[in-house]
Amino acid sequence: MAENKLKNTCKAVVIGGSAGSIEVLLKLLPALSSPLSFAVIIVLHRKNSTDSSLVNLLALKTSLPIREVEDKDAAKPGAIYLAPADYHLLIEKEEVFALDDSEKINYSRPSLDVTFESAADVYGSSLVGILLSGANADGTAGLNAVKKNGGIIVAQKPETAQSSFMPQQAILNAPIDFIFDVDEIAVFVNSFNTKA
Amino acid sequence: MIEDTEVDLVLNDLFELYGYDFTNYAKASLKRRISRLFILDKFPSFAEFRYRLKSDANYIKRVIEGLTVTVTEMYRDPQFYKALRTEVIPTLSAKPFIRIWHAGCSTGEEVFSMAILLKEAGLLHKSLLYATDLNPEVLEKARKGIFPLLQMKQYSENYIESGGKNDFSAYYTAQYGQAKFEELLAERMIFSTHNLVSDRSFNEFDLILCRNVLIYFDKYLQERVLNLFDESIGTLGYLALGSKETLNFSSIKPGYKQLNKEKIWRKIS
Secondary structure, three states: OOOOOOOOOOOEEEEEEOOOHHHHHHHHHHHOOOOOOOEEEEEEOOOOOOOOHHHHHHHOOOOOOEEEOOOOOEOOOOOEEEOOOOOEEEEOOOOEEEEEOOOOEOOEOOOHHHHHHHHHHHHHHHEEEEEOOOOOOOOHHHHHHHHHOOOEEEEEOHHHOOOOHHHHHHHHHOOOOEEEOHHHHHHHHHOOOOOO | OOOHHHHHHHHHHHHHHHOOOOOOEOHHHHHHHHHHHHHHOOOOOHHHHHHHHHHOOOHHHHHHHHHOOOOOOOOOOHHHHHHHHHHHHHHHOOOOOEEEEEEOOOOOHHHHHHHHHHHHOOOHHHEEEEEEEOOHHHHHHHHHOEEEHHHHHHHHHHHHHOOOOOOHHHHEEEEOOEEEEOHHHHOOEEEEEOOOOOOOOOOOEEEEEEOOOHHHEOHHHHHHHHHHHHHHEEEEEEEEEOOOOOOOOOOOHHHEEEOOOOOEEEEOO
16 A cells, blocks of 8 residues: 655655646646745756746746756755756755756656656655656656655656656556646645645 | 765776776766666676776776766857857957867867857967867867767757858768868867866966866865866956856856856956
8 A cells, every 4th residue: 555654754856747747837836835845846858948938937836936957056945946958957965956968868858767766866765756747758767766765656647647658657667656636746745745 | 776885986996096086076977877887788796897897997998988978069059159159259359369278078069169150250260279078089089070960950050040150061071971070170179188177277268168067076176177267267268167057156256257148257357
């Protein structure tokens, strides 16, 4: 039976997605309680461009501080961080972001697997990993790493995803704890908030 | 996944046996790359990986290649090159001689991009482009000025977006799936190994470009390298970093003024 509690206080929620995920975030972000007691880290497959229109779009939907990550930014609780286009996003032990422009993984940079794996390494059992809509198998290996290190893993209910392939792959190939629609994801994330 | 303590052992070996110092590289990325190499080369255990590392000097080439990121492209971030074209290069044109340093140049795509900008501004003949990297293998490639033809469509689009007005394909000859850039460009380039971790400043420059190199270093090493750059930039010279890199954490910041939105800083004192 799935665990609905982390062994430790939640320090970070990593949300990964591809095609069809922006819509989910536009619904999810306004539903998050504020202030938050943990960091929210968002990694999306996106067009390779350096313009910041995506972060501006998401910022309209939340009162929480949100920023596109720059090298060595601290991952602070209470803030939302968006992986920049064309870099892999990793996290150092000191809870500081690190960027990496090495080869694409799963045809993607940023790759969801890279961030999930790196976050699993740093946050262990204080981490929640959530995989949203997408048409690519990226994210499944990463969620496995999150689970292995004691975190909780969630997939968007494939019937509610614009592209069901990505969450479906994770459900088939990783020990997913919960399969949720968008409203349930919001309630679930809020349940870890100790500041509300 | 390799353990943190194992990463430290590998870094120690690389330094003690071969003189490569990765100890102040950003750990998360380095750990991922060591793990990747370990999996790709199918080592049955960490001990065997380490044994190979210690006993096979030829394998080191592959390790250095595996640990350093050599991804680069021509006119990456076209808006950055547009800023070089319109705001930086014109301020250098009155100089009798222009010195530029590409630190961590990898396979040279950015150096050739720069040489084309200078040629179009009519300044290439009085410019010297120093291009350095710690990895001699990539410099060997860079020197040749030969890049995959498949990339040229993308590079040509980047070039146009950066404000390029010419026919980009006029700068290279296509042959056997490769694009060979004209000799005239390479004549003004000097390639040399230089390790930002351990080597010192070697000249004074009007512009230093070091893009997407500092992201692989920890804050301590970043500070050291930025100080090395500071010593190597003349007054009113420029420092250009990658699009997600910053001077914000550095002690040299007060001496620099950032140009508009791009990651280009001018030395003001």
